[in-house]
Structures are given as structure tokens and as C-alpha cells.
Amino acid sequence: MGNKVAAVIGGGVIGGGWAARFLLNGWDVQIFDPDPQAERKVGEVLANARRSTPGLVDVVLPAEGKLTFHDTIEGAVDGAVWIQESVPEQLAIKHKTFAQIQGVCAPDAVIGSSTSGFKPSQLQEGAARPGQIIVAHPFNPVYLLPLIEVVPTAENTPAFLDGAEAILTSMGFYPLRVRKEIDAHIADRFLEAVWREALWLVKDGIATTEEIDNAIRYGFGIRWAQMGLFETYRVAGGEAGMKHFMAQFGPCLSWPWTKLMDVPEFTDELVDLIAGQSDAQSGAYSIRELERIRDNNLVSMMRALKAQDWGAGALMNAQEATLRAASPTGTRIDQMADVSTPLLTVHRAVPLDWTDYNGHMTEAKYLQVFGDATDRFMNMIGCDAEYIGAGGSYFTAETHIRHVDEALAGAVIAVRTQVLSGAGKKMHLFHELFEGERLLATGEHFLLHVNLETRRPSEPSAPVLAALERVADAHAALPSPKGVGRAVGQRP
Ligand SMILES: NC(=O)C1=CN([C@@H]2O[C@H](COP(=O)(O)OP(=O)(O)OC[C@H]3O[C@@H](n4cnc5c(N)ncnc54)[C@H](O)[C@@H]3O)[C@@H](O)[C@H]2O)C=CC1
Ligand SMILES: C[N+](C)(C)CC(=O)CC(=O)[O-]
DSSP states (O other): OOOOEEEEEOOSHHHHHHHHHHHHTTOEEEEEOOOTTHHHHHHHHHHHHHHHGGGGSSSOOOOOOOEEEESSHHHHHTTOSEEEEOOOSOHHHHHHHHHHHHHHSOTTSEEEEOOSSOOHHHHHTTOSSGGGEEEEEOOSSTTTOOEEEEEOOTTSOHHHHHHHHHHHHHTTOEEEEOSSOOTTTTHHHHHHHHHHHHHHHHHTTSOOHHHHHHHIIIIIHHHHHHHTTHHHHHHHTGGGHHHHHHHHHGGGGGSTTOOTTOOOOOOHHHHHHHHHHHHHHHTTSOHHHHHHHHHHHHHHHHHHHHHHTOTHHHHHHHHHHHHHHTSGGGOOGGGOSOOOSOEEEEEEEOOGGGBOTTSSBOHHHHHHHHHHHHHHHHHHTTOOHHHHHTTEEEEEEEEEEEEOSOOOTTOEEEEEEEEEEEETTEEEEEEEEEETTEEEEEEEEEEEEEETTTTEEOOOOHHHHHHHHHHHHHHTTSOOOTTTTOOTTOOO
């Protein structure tokens, strides 16, 4: 990918989210929004994103890009290879915006529209180069959720679409190409149906806004996040699966369970009823507080899916593997020319689900970071998944951690690992955890190589031992790090 410059036209809820996603993936972002409050509002979204997005993966994201605000569309799109339109949902405003963009932008830049409902053919009407415009419909918060509905027309070439989707994928998005354009694409058709039914339930006095939210979040909402609709229903069919499920529940669709397309009128009375109930339900929190609660929950759930390598979590692992391959933490010792200084074994951000009631990285996660650093070092010397699968590994026999300073969510942390000794079955490591130049903790660990069949200490393979000895010999020349061999209670 060449120039990583994006323009964001319209910096509201969604434009601000796009800006954050681009910036935190190393893109420079140029924003145009006529609202004098735009810079402040984007700043608030970015602050939320900085504490949540970097911790989605267990490896550091590219260095944050540069953010600039511009007085004109011309200024904002200058040099941009991706231009994201996020102006209000009115076709006339969108058409005027595209005309201004296309008057000045590069002819091969992608112009993505965040529209929730318009078809791409409607957006392309009257455009100078219709083939440059696609729907790229995101989900709020754009800096966390992976889905982008990419809706093209026949005007967009396959090569153009592939290029656009490659850019989205590189930022951890999941581009879902919609086969045929349709009002409101795929996901918003569901959301509209659910929204419509919920409005009826409130209007008819069946349920309050809070009861409806509880019906979703204590039940099918959790289910949907991991298996969606069809896979969930397949499981609900029991051993007989989907056919049985359809035979059993298909007839229900003709029962009067839903109001279908009948939309309740948005009278002042209905709006007041819903807004009043919503105030009673959630008014104790500010919108920014609710955003932070939402982000904490989303990151925790997405990281749980990541641990299962499933759905959105599998996507996060794929992005991590790409980032890891380009990182020194993914390099093997036999590929390194110089191993004479402590090795970078962890380089990542503190995820939101690692923080505690004190507002900082919790105690147990210091051990996790050092455990991860040890795993990475094992990988570097060749004790990788294949080696472990063949029956050899290291077990930790003793650990001593010194907690020196704190780290907050989103902080970029790094572990440098010094080999104190490495010979035969024994491996003695000293990890130092930093945020920038600030030392946060040290971890001293003694490990033994084991045979996974006998579960007894054993000699490592010759290549693993050679790699370990190479680093140990090189590190023997280093000064002994402060804190080595300490016991609890000793004065510094
Ligand atoms: N809010 C949501 O949940 C979602 C919204 N969308 C879509 O994103 C688009 C933007 O929606 P939101 O961000 O929610 O609206 P918003 O009202 O938060 O932001 C719109 C921004 O556009 C600016 N603006 C107005 N006229 C402009 C112009 N001529 N040029 C540049 N900026 C202009 C406004 O000052 C405002 O900051 C819409 O098409 C919407 O359908 C898509 C996904 C989710
Ligand atoms: C309400 N909405 C139609 C604007 C919602 C979306 O388009 C997607 C989302 O984030 O839910």
C-alpha cells in the first residue's frame, strides 16, 4: 500500500470513529466538517478509541498517524487514497459532497460512503466517475467493530473493489461484499425490523425500553455475537439440525407474532414515551460514560472470542498474525544477525480487560505479560508449536516479579528479555517491562526443559540448545540487571 493518507468528510459519530480507526492503524487523517465543535467531538471519540482499540490484538499496532482539520473539502482530500464520506443521511447533501470531492481528488482514490440506507447506484447518480464511489457501511463504534458492508454496482471494477477491501482488511475490518444492492444493505434491514417491533412493544405498553434491552442482552444478544442467526438455529434444531428446526418453527412465521412492515407513527407522544423511559433507564450516565462502558464490554467480549479463535475473534487473530510477522517479536534467533542486547519479546498495548478497580493493569496480568515474553522467547529459539507437538517444551519452576510502576489501558508496553544463563536443561530469564523508557516491572524466571511424555526434565534438541546458548553467551557480557536474585522484603 502506498500513501497511507485518508480524508474523512463529516466528523460526527461515524466520521470520528473512522478517523480513529485510520489513525490507530498508522494512517494520516485529514478531516473536513463545518461544525465549529468538530475538533472537540472527534477528540472525544479518539480518546475513547486510544484506550480500547490498541488492546484488541496482542501485538503493537503501527505508530499513530497525524490528524489535521481542514476548512475545505479540497484541503482535506489532498493526497488521500481513501476518502470516507460520513455527512448526514440526505441524498442531496451526499451528492453535493461527492461532486466537490471528485472535483479535486485522485481519480483512483476510493470514495467510501457510510450511508446506512442509500443504494450505491443512488449515490453514483450524476457523479463524474461513478466507478470510484462505493458504499462502505460501518457499525458504531467504528474503531472497534469489524464489519463493513461493501456495496458496489457494476460501475466498480473487481480490481478496484479488491484494492478497497485489502485496505479495510489491513485495518482489522471484515469487509462483507453485498451481492446485490438493496435499501439498507444487509444488517440494517435486521436492525430496522427489530427496532420496528421494539417501538410497537413500547407503544402498546407491552414492555419498557429497559425490559426490551434486558430481553436482548440477557439472552439472544449474547448468542448472536458469536454464532449469528443460522448457526444458532442449527444448534437449536438438536441432533436433527436445521431441517428439524425449520419443520418445527417455520409455521410460526405465519402466526401473528410480528407487526411486519406496519410502522408505528412517530407522534410526539411516542417519542416522549420512549425518551422518558430511556432517561429513566440510562439517564444516570453521560453519553461518554455509556460509550466507555460499551467499549469495556465490547473489548472484553471480543477478546473472549479471540481466545476461542472464533468469529470476530478469529479475524483479530488473523490481523495479529500479519502484524506479528512484521515485528521483531516474530523473528527467530537463527534469523537475527545480532543478539547481544536484551531481546524484544513483547510489544503491545494494555487491553481494557486487563485493568482493575484501581484503574490500571491488574497484578495477575504482569505475570501474563512475562509468561507471554517467555513463550515468545521459546518460539524464538525454536521451541515452537511444532517442537512442542513433537514432545519437548519448557516448564517454569520459579518466578519472582517486582512491581515498580503502573500502566493504564491503551498504554504501549514492551518487554526486553535477558538470558542470565542457558545450558543443558536449564534456562534462566530476566524480563524487564517498560512503557517507553519507564520501567514498570521485572520478572525473573527459572525454567527446565521437559519431555512431555515422561513429564520429567530432559535435554532440549540440538538446534534449540544451540540457539539458547548463542543468546546466553552473548548476554554473558551484559551487566547483571538491577533486581536479579532478589527476595521479597529486601530493600532496593
Ligand atoms: N450513527 C450511526 O449509528 C451510524 C450512522 N451511519 C451513517 O453515517 C453517516 C453520518 O452519520 P452520523 O455520524 O451518525 O451523523 P452525525 O450527525 O453524528 O455527523 C454528521 C456530521 O456531518 C457534518 N456535516 C454536515 N454537513 C456537512 C457537509 N456538507 N460536509 C461535511 N460535513 C458535514 C456535521 O457537522 C456532523 O458533524 C450517515 O450517512 C449515517 O447514516 C452509519 C452507521 C451507523
Ligand atoms: C441506526 N443506524 C441505521 C444508523 C445504524 C447503522 O447504520 C449501523 C449501526 O451501527 O448500528
